[in-house]
Amino acid sequence: MLSVSGLNQYYGESHTLWDVDLNLEKGECLCVMGRNGVGKTTLLKSVMGLLPAATGKIEFDGKDLSKKAAEERARAGIGYVPQGREIFPLLTVEENLETGLQARADRSRKIPARIYELFPVLHDMRHRRGGDLSGGQQQQLAIGRALALDPTLLILDEPTEGIQPNIVDMIGKVIKTLNKEEGLTVLLVEQKLQFARATADRFAIIDRGSKVAEDDIGALSDDLVKKYLTV
Numbered sequence: 001m002l003s004v005s006g007l008n009q010y011y012g013e014s015h016t017l018w019d020v021d022l023n024l025e026k027g028e029c030l031c032v033m034g035r036n037g038v039g040k041t042t043l044l045k046s047v048m049g050l051l052p053a054a055t056g057k058i059e060f061d062g063k064d065l066s067k068k069a070a071e072e073r074a075r076a077g078i079g080y081v082p083q084g085r086e087i088f089p090l091l092t093v094e095e096n097l098e099t100g101l102q103a104r105a106d107r108s109r110k111i112p113a114r115i116y117e118l119f120p121v122l123h124d125m126r127h128r129r130g131g132d133l134s135g136g137q138q139q140q141l142a143i144g145r146a147l148a149l150d151p152t153l154l155i156l157d158e159p160t161e162g163i164q165p166n167i168v169d170m171i172g173k174v175i176k177t178l179n180k181e182e183g184l185t186v187l188l189v190e191q192k193l194q195f196a197r198a199t200a201d202r203f204a205i206i207d208r209g210s211k212v213a214e215d216d217i218g219a220l221s222d223d224l225v226k227k228y229l230t231v
Ligand SMILES: Nc1ncnc2c1ncn2[C@@H]1O[C@H](COP(=O)(O)OP(=O)(O)OP(=O)(O)O)[C@@H](O)[C@H]1O
Pocket: 011, 014, 016, 034, 035, 036, 037, 038, 039, 040, 041, 042, 043, 083
């Protein structure tokens, strides 16, 4: 469904991603892992078209998106939950969700009821400003906003970062439901091992800008964790 091949990316003189390949089958959940600063966010932003790729190809559903703008990638069915959530603090919860509707292929302007079913707190707080929400509520809002475009691929960048444990569990369950019961394909960056093991089918490890390992999540051994993930 998603195929990244030969991706190289630079910040000025600094070569950040080196010949990265990544393949995601329809319906699976792949977790990209690695220590801080190895290039995980850069990889997701390159897939989303938020950063220019120096070389490489990004195909989604058989279409070459390499030269397409971020809006077109969203319109193709890719929902994105950025690191740090990036919700609009002065817009209400409802208005934040409506921004996600703009990329819908069917041009519907109605917030899907499913979003409020998954995250009831967003319904309760729909007239409150985004900036008034707690971190966990903002994360639910960021996921809801990405779901508003009715994506077939959901990309999440560290959705559990700085979130209290009960909300982490809840977000994990929602991702699992969307992935396993509703067939949504998921590409996730996550540093929490337990969360990755509970949520993902496969993992890919990035180290200093290169992919160094990739396998079924059950094969994520203590050796790999020690070598590439623990600090
Ligand atoms: N806008 C930027 N300009 C220059 N260098 C950057 C920029 N953004 C990131 N970098 C550098 O690129 C490298 C990869 O950063 P990136 O954010 O992709 O890593 P990461 O694996 O997502 O890290 P983290 O887990 O801390 O989010 C790091 O060395 C970082 O300092």
